[in-house]
Amino acid sequence: MLKKLINIVVLVPLGIILIVLSVANRQAVTLAFNPFNPADSLLSVSAPFFVFLFLAVIVGLILGAGVTWLSQGKYRRRARNEANEASKWHREAEKQRSQAEKLASQTPLPAPQN
Structure with a gap:
């Protein structure tokens, strides 16, 4: 019961924040992987900003789960x-x-014997 309550208290606000940020950040941004030439189109990705937000959350969840698994x-x-x-x-x-x-x-x- 406590775990479910903590999940609700943490995950619902996090979900609401991500949805609000997704709606507010729909403009396209470019993520450049080449620090010496950011204009290089081969090593850059253009997508709406919320895609990068979701990817950051997913990568964070996977890394956190991996570290927890290894530590246990x-x-x-x-x-x-x-x-x-x-x-x-x-x-x-x-x-x-x-x-x-x-x-x-x-x-x-x-x-x-009797």
């Missing part, structure tokens, strides 16, 4: 190791249980 690697590794260890102990317990049942079925029960 130690926790995923620990969880994987603990899951493997738990599985190993579960198999050992099953093996011990089957051996105990096998011994119980082989050993005859003593006759009750």
Whole structure:
């Protein structure tokens, strides 16, 4: 519930801001990738400004997700190791249980004494 509330509080205003900026910045701009000759048409892209805004947001989301994923690697590794260890102990317990049942079925029960 809290995660949904935080998403609403953060994402809705961000979406509104992006929509307002998109409507307000429809004029074409040129993004030049050649710092020595900005007029070079081979290394420049012309598009409405809001396209560059959306691309910046998308690149930021992807980079942020990647950094978060990489920073949480130690926790995923620990969880994987603990899951493997738990599985190993579960198999050992099953093996011990089957051996105990096998011994119980082989050993005859003593006759009750009166």
